Amino acid sequence: xxxxxxxxxxRTPIFEQxxxxxxxxxxRGLLAxxxxxxxxxxxxxxxxxxxxxxQKAYAELxxxxxxxxxxxxxxxxxxxxxxxxASHRAELLKAAEAAISAAAEYGITEDEIHETxxxxxxxxxxxxxx
Amino acid sequence: xxxxxxxxxxRTPIFEQxxxxxxxxxxRGLLAxxxxxxxxxxxxxxxxxxxxxxQKAYAELxxxxxxxxxxxxxxxxxxxxxxxxASHRAELLKAAEAAISAAAEYGITEDEIHETxxxxxxxxxxxxxx
DNA sequence: TAACTGTACTAACACAAATAATACACCAAG
DNA sequence: CTTGGTGTATTATTTGTGTTAGTACAGTTA
Numbered sequence: 001x002x003x004x005x006x007x008x009x010x011r012t013p014i015f016e017q018x019x020x021x022x023x024x025x026x027x028r029g030l031l032a033x034x035x036x037x038x039x040x041x042x043x044x045x046x047x048x049x050x051x052x053x054x055q056k057a058y059a060e061l062x063x064x065x066x067x068x069x070x071x072x073x074x075x076x077x078x079x080x081x082x083x084x085x086a087s088h089r090a091e092l093l094k095a096a097e098a099a100i101s102a103a104a105e106y107g108i109t110e111d112e113i114h115e116t117x118x119x120x121x122x123x124x125x126x127x128x129x130x
Numbered sequence: 131x132x133x134x135x136x137x138x139x140x141r142t143p144i145f146e147q148x149x150x151x152x153x154x155x156x157x158r159g160l161l162a163x164x165x166x167x168x169x170x171x172x173x174x175x176x177x178x179x180x181x182x183x184x185q186k187a188y189a190e191l192x193x194x195x196x197x198x199x200x201x202x203x204x205x206x207x208x209x210x211x212x213x214x215x216a217s218h219r220a221e222l223l224k225a226a227e228a229a230i231s232a233a234a235e236y237g238i239t240e241d242e243i244h245e246t247x248x249x250x251x252x253x254x255x256x257x258x259x260x
Numbered sequence: 261t262a263a264c265t266g267t268a269c270t271a272a273c274a275c276a277a278a279t280a281a282t283a284c285a286c287c288a289a290g
Numbered sequence: 291c292t293t294g295g296t297g298t299a300t301t302a303t304t305t306g307t308g309t310t311a312g313t314a315c316a317g318t319t320a
Contacts, residue, residue, distance in 0.1 A: 013277060028236075039296060050279050055298075072286030072296050092236055093246050096229040100250035103222040106158075110251055116223050117247055120230035121240055143308060169265060180310045185267075202265045202317035265318065272311075279304070287296070 002038045003030060006047055014049055018057035023066050026077055027088045037067060037075040132168045133160060136177055144179055148187035153196050156207055157218045167197060167205040 003025055006017040025031040037043075040058065044051040058075050061067045066084060069075045078084070103113055133155055136147040155161040167173075170188065174181040188205050191197045196214060199205045208214070233243055 015277080040298090041296085052280085053278060056277095058297090069297065070287090071298075072288080074296060089236065089238065092229070092233040092238060093242070096226070096233050096243065097246050097250040097253075099222070099226040099229040100247050101253060103226050104251055106219065106222055108219065108222060112223070113226065113247070113251070116227050117230055117243070120227040121234055121243070123227075123231060145308080170267090171265085182311085183309065186308090188266090199266065200318085201267075202319080204265060204318095261320105263318100263320085265316100267316080268314080270311100270313090272309100274309075275307090277305080277307105280302080282300080284299080285297085288294095290291100290293080 002043060002046065004038070004043065004047070006049070008049075015053050015057040015060070018054065019060055019064075022057070022061055023064070023084075026066055026081055027085055031077045033077050033079050033081060035077045037077065039074055132173060132176065134168070134173065134177070136179070138179075145183050145187040145190070148184065149190055149194075152187070152191055153194070153214075156196055156211055157215055161207045163207050163209050163211055165207045167207065169204055 004018060004021045006014050006021070008014070010017065022031070022037070031037070037058075038046065040051050040054045044054045047054075058067065058069065062069055062075070065078055066081075067075050067077055068079075100113060100117075103116075104110070134148060134151045136144050136151070138144070140147065152161070152167070161167070167188075168176065170181050170184045174184045177184075188197065188199065192199055192205075195208055196211075197205050197207055198209075230243060230247075233246075234240070
C-alpha cells in the first residue's frame with residue numbers, strides 16, 4: 001500500500017492529484033530520497049485508474065525534478081530534494097503574506113489579524129486533517 | 131464600460147471569472163446595492179463572448195444572493211450585502227489562519243512568520259495590482 | 261408598436277481528461 | 291537465454307464540460 005491517494009469525486013484531474021500527492025510526500029520526507037516508487041502498472045491497479053494517467057503524472061514529476069526514472073527499473077524519489085524543500089518553504093511564506101495582505105487590504109484591523117496569527121500558531125500540530 | 135473583465139487566455143472558465151469579478155466588485159462596494167448591471171447581451175458584446183455564458187454567470191450569482199433579476203428589467207446588485215461581506219471577511223481570516231498554520235506545521239519558525247506578517251502589513255495599500 | 265430586457269431550449273463544436281489496447285525496449289532473476 | 295517485471299510510446303475512443311450559435315417567448319418601458 002503506497003501513501004499516494006486520489007479522490008475520484010474531486011473536480012481536480014486525477015493526474016494532478018497524483019502529482020500533488022507525491023510532491024507533498026517527498027517534500028515532507030515521508031518518501032525518502034532514492035526510494036522506489038510504485039510501478040506505473042502497480043499504482044494504476046491499486047488506485048483503480050488507467051496506467052496512462054499514472055504515466056502522465058510521473059512524467060511531469062520527473063520534469064519537475066521531484067523524481068527520476070530508470071528504464072526497466074522504475075521511478076525513484078530524487079536524490080537531492082533540498083531545492084524542492086526550499087522552494088516549498090518560499091511558497092508557504094509567500095502564500096501567508098498574500099493572505100495577510102488581502103485581509104489588511106479589505107480593512108480587517110491589525111489587532112484582529114494578530115489575533116488570528118496567534119490562534120493559528122497555538123492550534124498547529126492538531127489539525128493536519130482539514 | 132463596466133468594471134467587469136475576463137481573461138480569455140486563462141484556464142479558469144469564463145463564467146467563473148465573471149462570477150468572481152462581479153462578486154468582488156459587489157463586496158468591495160464598487161458596485162452599489164440595487165445598482166443596474168450590464169444587460170446579458172450588452173456585457174456579452176462588450177467582452178466579446180456568448181450571451182449564454184453571461185446568462186450562466188448571472189444565474190449563479192442570483193443563486194448565491196449576490197444579485198437579483200427582474201424579468202424585462204435587468205439584473206441588479208443585491209439590496210443587502212452585509213451577509214456577503216461578513217462571509218467574505220470570515221473567509222479571509224480563515225485563509226490567513228490556514229496559511230499560517232501550514233507554514234508553522236512545515237517547521238517555519240514563529241519569528242520568521244511574525245516577520246512575514248509584519249512585512250505584509252507594511253506593504254499593504256501599494257500592491258493591489260497583482 | 262418598437263426596442264429593450266430576462267429566460268429557455270436545442271444543436272453543434274472544442275478541448276482536455278481519462279480509458280483502452282497494443283507494442284517495444286530495458287533490466288534483473290532464474 | 292527466457293521470463294516477467296519495468297518504463298515508454300502510440301493510436302483510437304469515450305466522456306464531461308465549457309462555449310458558441312441560433313431561435314424563441316414573455317415581461318417592461320418609452
